[in-house]
Amino acid sequence: MPARPPAAAPVLAVDWAAACRRAADGLRAVLRDAPTSRERVVETGERGKGGDQTLVIDQLAEDAVFSELGSLHDEGVRFTAVSEERGVVDFGDPDVLVVIDPIDGSMNTKRGLAAHALSIAVADGHTMADVAFGYVLDLGVGEEWVARRGEGVWLNGAPLPEPPPERRLPDGRLELVALESADPRWVAGAARELCEHTGRVRALGAIAVSLCQVALTRVDGMATLWRCRSVDAAAAQLVVRESGGLVEFPGGGGPLDAPLDLAPHHPVIAARSEEALERMRAVASANGA
Ligand SMILES: [Mg+2]
Numbered sequence: 001m002p003a004r005p006p007a008a009a010p011v012l013a014v015d016w017a018a019a020c021r022r023a024a025d026g027l028r029a030v031l032r033d034a035p036t037s038r039e040r041v042v043e044t045g046e047r048g049k050g051g052d053q054t055l056v057i058d059q060l061a062e063d064a065v066f067s068e069l070g071s072l073h074d075e076g077v078r079f080t081a082v083s084e085e086r087g088v089v090d091f092g093d094p095d096v097l098v099v100i101d102p103i104d105g106s107m108n109t110k111r112g113l114a115a116h117a118l119s120i121a122v123a124d125g126h127t128m129a130d131v132a133f134g135y136v137l138d139l140g141v142g143e144e145w146v147a148r149r150g151e152g153v154w155l156n157g158a159p160l161p162e163p164p165p166e167r168r169l170p171d172g173r174l175e176l177v178a179l180e181s182a183d184p185r186w187v188a189g190a191a192r193e194l195c196e197h198t199g200r201v202r203a204l205g206a207i208a209v210s211l212c213q214v215a216l217t218r219v220d221g222m223a224t225l226w227r228c229r230s231v232d233a234a235a236a237q238l239v240v241r242e243s244g245g246l247v248e249f250p251g252g253g254g255p256l257d258a259p260l261d262l263a264p265h266h267p268v269i270a271a272r273s274e275e276a277l278e279r280m281r282a283v284a285s286a287n288g289a
Contacts, residue, residue, distance in 0.1 A: 011096055011124040011132050014077050017146050019068050020120050020135040024144075026064025027102065027118050030057055031109070031139070040110040049087030049262050050229055055110055058085055061102035065120070069098065079122070082260055084231045097123045097260050099131075101231040105206025114140030115204040121234035121260075128249060129256035134235035134242075136208045145212045147235070147242040153215060160243055166220040166272045174220035174276055175199045177283070178210040181267070186225035190286035197279035207268065211236035214270040215243035221271040223284040227264035234260060240270045246277045250284055 034040050034057050044054040062085045069081055069091060078093035083100040091098075098120065103109050105116035115138070122133040134147040146154045153160040167175040174197060179187070182203040187194075194201060202219065204210050207228055213219045237247045237256075249258035249266040258266050267289050269280035 011122055012148060014072070014122075016120070016122050016133045017135060019072055020118070020137070020146075021144075022071075023065040023068040023120070024118055024137045026067060027061045027137075028139070030060040030064055034060075037110060037112050040112075048085035050084040050231060051264075052084075052106065054085050055106055057109060058103055058106055061118070062086060062100070065100055065102050065118075082231065082262065084229075084262075087262060095124065095126075097121075097126065097130075099123065099231055099234040099260050101208065104136075104208040104232055105204075108140070108205045113205065115206040115209045116140055117206055117208045119208040119232065119235045121238065123234070123260055126260055127256060128230070128234060128237055128247075128258045128260065129254070130260070131234055131238045134238035136212050136236050136239060138206075138209050138212065140209070143212075145215065145236070145239045147238040149238065149242070151242070153239055153242045155216075160215060163215065163217040163243060163245075163272065166217055166276055168220070169199045173197055173199050174271075174279060176219050177201050177280070178213055178219040178222040179203045179225060179283075180205070180207045180210050180222070181224040181226040181228065183226070186287050190225050190283050193283045193286045197283060207232035208236040211247075211268070211270055212239050214240045214245050214272065217272055221269070221276050221280045221283075223269045223280045224267040225284065225287055225289075227266055227289045228268050229262060229264045230258060230260045231262065233258075233268045237268065237270070245270055245272050246274065248277060248281065250281050251289070 267284035
């Protein structure tokens with residue numbers, strides 16, 4: 001007799017969405033207090049554990065999230081936080097990971113561009129495949145994406161509607177594709193593959209936000225042109241997968257073997273069909289990442 005699937009994982013017994021919403025309120029307050037580019041551009045003078053220059057707003061945003069994590073810990077919840085600025089912080093359980101990017105799209109945030117998000121994932125293991133809960137709050141358009149493993153996706157609190165099919169040009173290219181890590185050298189490096197596989201590209205500037213667009217086929221595919229860190233993609237990749245889409249971290253053995261740590265290991269690609277994913281794989285691997 002085949003083994004029965006395990007009952008609902010204990011990690012999903014915690015009301016992570018409520019904790020994320022409280023953290024989001026804290027983040028909104030940080031951004032309200034620093035409404036202009038002039039205030040948001042201030043750097044702390046340090047680099048976060050993820051390697052980027054830390055902005056004061058990054059740090060305050062992270063403080064808002066960690067304040068909620070501290071409350072959860074006080075309530076008896078045990079986990080380990082993996083966060084862009086502070087790195088790995090022990091809250092009592094090494095096998096439950098809370099993977100946080102307090103602001104995905106920091107450059108957009110500091111310059112006043114729309115696409116920026118709070119991204120929080122919860123995993124009962126150490127790879128992308130183990131993510132059980134994903135929360136992405138796109139602060140630009142005010143969209144809240146929540147995904148629970150095996151249960152689906154909620155957009156602004158309502159079950160995600162059936163996404164439309166992907167769109168192709170008559171020659172088979174994908175009509176519209178989101179790119180991230182759009183350093184012009186990497187765009188140039190992938191130029192041939194982009195011409196071959198895409199009709200138009202969008203570079204929003206926030207990996208989590210771009211990935212979520214695949215969940216509703218607002219784009220027909222998504223690829224980073226270089227290696228991404230788990231904090232950027234962990235939550236949104238579950239949003240895509242729970243919407244029925246496909247995600248892969250190419251070059252990592254299994255498609256979802258990418259570790260939930262702070263190092264950039266692999267690009268991330270997403271699409272709604274195997275064939276489209278194959279095209280995104282070609283784009284993402286063009287620079288040899
Ligand atoms: Mg960030």
